[in-house]
Amino acid sequence: MTELLYQTDSYLQEFEGVVVAVDEEQRAVVLDRTAFYPGGGGQPADQGMLLVNDARYVVSKAKKAGDDVLHFIEGDALPAVGTAVHGQINWERRYQLMRTHTALHILCGVVWRDYHASVTGGNMEPLKGRMDFEFERLKGDLVHEIEEKINIEVAAARPIRVAILPREEAFQIPDLIRTKINLLPEGITQVRTVEIEGLDLQADGGTHVANTSEVGPIRITDYKSKGGINKRIYIALDA
Numbered sequence: 001m002t003e004l005l006y007q008t009d010s011y012l013q014e015f016e017g018v019v020v021a022v023d024e025e026q027r028a029v030v031l032d033r034t035a036f037y038p039g040g041g042g043q044p045a046d047q048g049m050l051l052v053n054d055a056r057y058v059v060s061k062a063k064k065a066g067d068d069v070l071h072f073i074e075g076d077a078l079p080a081v082g083t084a085v086h087g088q089i090n091w092e093r094r095y096q097l098m099r100t101h102t103a104l105h106i107l108c109g110v111v112w113r114d115y116h117a118s119v120t121g122g123n124m125e126p127l128k129g130r131m132d133f134e135f136e137r138l139k140g141d142l143v144h145e146i147e148e149k150i151n152i153e154v155a156a157a158r159p160i161r162v163a164i165l166p167r168e169e170a171f172q173i174p175d176l177i178r179t180k181i182n183l184l185p186e187g188i189t190q191v192r193t194v195e196i197e198g199l200d201l202q203a204d205g206g207t208h209v210a211n212t213s214e215v216g217p218i219r220i221t222d223y224k225s226k227g228g229i230n231k232r233i234y235i236a237l238d239a
């Protein structure tokens with residue numbers, strides 16, 4: 001089982017860990033703890049490096065496998081079980097993903113608060129993202145208005161708080177119901193929540209910035225109809 005350091009500290013760029021399992025076939029190692037985000041909720045997995053004495057292993061991605069996080073390594077030899085490693089996240093890329101992920105939550109929050117349109121999905125890459133909504137009346141003039149409103153929330157410098165709650169407690173929070181928390185598998189006993197103070201609260205496993213001001217200006221670059229009431233909004237951030 002890998003301790004997920006990024007869940008409580010999204011700003012952790014480097015960490016110490018120990019190899020607890022090696023998967024020769026997949027060319028991956030499991031660590032006892034990690035700051036590598038293994039992907040999920042529309043946020044891509046981290047890339048980076050594992051350092052062992054003088055050797056460096058490039059981590060091309062990380063992935064969840066049950067309670068473990070696999071770190072996929074490029075090159076020939078893999079570090080053996082018991083090896084102490086120093087992990088480094090590709091921070092420039094990860095921080096861009098944190099800003100992008102938070103920007104998408106700002107968009108969700110505004111669209112729900114002012115238009116009562118709910119999210120059906122989303123995806124992102126560094127500095128670019130898209131969200132799908134059930135949003136029948138979305139049109140060009142509204143897109144303009146939404147862009148103004150999301151940038152007001154960036155300027156409002158709202159703090160972002162992460163909490164890990166027992167399942168029963170999370171189920172008591174009315175705001176979480178709309179993010180389909182009720183679809184969480186039975187076996188999950190804890191729910192991680194991400195709250196943009198005064199704007200948005202979601203059950204979410206991703207990494208976020210600590211304040212909406214870190215996101216910077218958000219542009220809505222495009223929108224399209226996906227048929228029926230389903231609409232897609234595309235955003236982009238400054239580098």
Ligand SMILES: [Zn+2]
Pocket residue numbers: 041101105202204205206
């Ligand atoms: Zn999210």
